[in-house]
Amino acid sequence: MKIKASTRTHGMWRSAMLAVAMALPASMALAADPPKKEEVPFWAVGMPKNDTASKMAPVPSFPIPTAADKLPLSKLKLPPGFTAEVWASGILDARGLRQGDKGTVFVSSLFVAGKIYAVQDKGGKREVKTIAEKLFLPNGIEFHKGSLFVATPKDITRYDNIEANLDNPPKPVMVYDKLPGDVPHGWKFIKIGPDGKLYVPVGAPCNICMPDEQHAQIRRMNLDGTGEEVVARGVRNTVGFDWDPKTGDLWFTDNGRDWLSEDLPNDELNHVTQTGKQHFGFPYCHQGDFADPEFGWGKSCSDYTKPAMLTGPHAGTLGMRFYTGKMFPAKYQGAMFIARHGPWNRTKKYAADVVVAWPDGKGGARMEPFMTGLVENNEYLGRPVDVLVMKDGSLLVSDDHNGAIYRISYKGQ
Numbered sequence: 001m002k003i004k005a006s007t008r009t010h011g012m013w014r015s016a017m018l019a020v021a022m023a024l025p026a027s028m029a030l031a032a033d034p035p036k037k038e039e040v041p042f043w044a045v046g047m048p049k050n051d052t053a054s055k056m057a058p059v060p061s062f063p064i065p066t067a068a069d070k071l072p073l074s075k076l077k078l079p080p081g082f083t084a085e086v087w088a089s090g091i092l093d094a095r096g097l098r099q100g101d102k103g104t105v106f107v108s109s110l111f112v113a114g115k116i117y118a119v120q121d122k123g124g125k126r127e128v129k130t131i132a133e134k135l136f137l138p139n140g141i142e143f144h145k146g147s148l149f150v151a152t153p154k155d156i157t158r159y160d161n162i163e164a165n166l167d168n169p170p171k172p173v174m175v176y177d178k179l180p181g182d183v184p185h186g187w188k189f190i191k192i193g194p195d196g197k198l199y200v201p202v203g204a205p206c207n208i209c210m211p212d213e214q215h216a217q218i219r220r221m222n223l224d225g226t227g228e229e230v231v232a233r234g235v236r237n238t239v240g241f242d243w244d245p246k247t248g249d250l251w252f253t254d255n256g257r258d259w260l261s262e263d264l265p266n267d268e269l270n271h272v273t274q275t276g277k278q279h280f281g282f283p284y285c286h287q288g289d290f291a292d293p294e295f296g297w298g299k300s301c302s303d304y305t306k307p308a309m310l311t312g313p314h315a316g317t318l319g320m321r322f323y324t325g326k327m328f329p330a331k332y333q334g335a336m337f338i339a340r341h342g343p344w345n346r347t348k349k350y351a352a353d354v355v356v357a358w359p360d361g362k363g364g365a366r367m368e369p370f371m372t373g374l375v376e377n378n379e380y381l382g383r384p385v386d387v388l389v390m391k392d393g394s395l396l397v398s399d400d401h402n403g404a405i406y407r408i409s410y411k412g413q
Helices: 005-023 026-031
Strands: 082-088 097-099 105-108 116-122 125-132 140-144 147-151 156-159 173-176 198-202 217-221 229-233 241-243 250-254 266-272 309-313 317-322 336-340 353-359 365-371 384-389 395-399 404-410
Touching: 082 125, 097 140, 097 384, 105 140, 229 250, 229 266, 241 317, 250 317, 266 317, 266 336, 266 365, 309 336, 309 365, 317 384, 336 365, 336 384, 336 395, 353 384
Parallel strands: none
Antiparallel strands: 082 404, 097 105, 105 116, 116 125, 140 147, 147 156, 156 173, 198 217, 217 229, 241 250, 250 266, 266 309, 317 336, 336 353, 353 365, 384 395, 395 404
């Protein structure tokens, strides 16, 4: 009989607690204090007290990458004329994607690997090198003028002239070391904007809580870590943003709170039109029209900036990019490609896909499916995290579940 990982985890936890209780004197076991609040994993805070919810837990990535011939390539569905291929495999916990000036693709990781990789194309075959390891949740990476920026929950460092030193990476230079260091929503997505500044989010340190003035925001700073300022507030957890090449406006994804219900609230795609002046609702208002049952009392959703688009309940909406390539049809020029990781705390799994969205010219957006097929029998076959527009106009998609990167190209109908 196949037993789900979450069931095994709960069974092991109960067995361990029983063993501890049996080892204690009866009086101590009976009088034992209940688990302290801080002992509850941050993702479980707010979990409803029912059997269905108690069996849910974050979906772990595979502890080793999926072999190339076992990847779910044949399951991927794309619009007519598009083709998917395995671009690289064997990249444990592959998440963030950036391309260097010389074509190197840098890949970050998160909970499982703690590494930064460099992938080079060697005559149509990809060579994967580990250029940093034993890092603390190094999800955030950015490449700029020969340097690779790496962000953890604690700090931002920089590896200079990295593409010339992939076999012997230089010692990282400290850029900024004043980040809070939280594990809950502490991992970063960083990017340098058209203004030449480095944009860095600081997520809410919780599922739902009243954040202090240092959390639930997107900041920007000079590339040397000075001149820090707030760009947007009321942002629970953004793991993807980019700028419209036509208007220069910042757009970002945001993950909604957990455990409110199966179908509420939706994740969001948001549009910044007034730098430093907009509040996007957290923790008072979710998805632009739903007041939080704890923190929304006395608040009005009309006082906060509404989402440009809703992207689905607990969809895990992560990396996004405006398409600036020339390979895809005209329909996709200026569109946003958005990776949805898929929910873990929802009975029915969905998303685990890439959608495409278009600004509507009125501050909002509309979306439609693009790459689907990674949910089967209510299980994930893969989980997209980030997207990258390559110099040839193709699109890379990272899959941390399998430790792989797919390449999507257009060859016409």
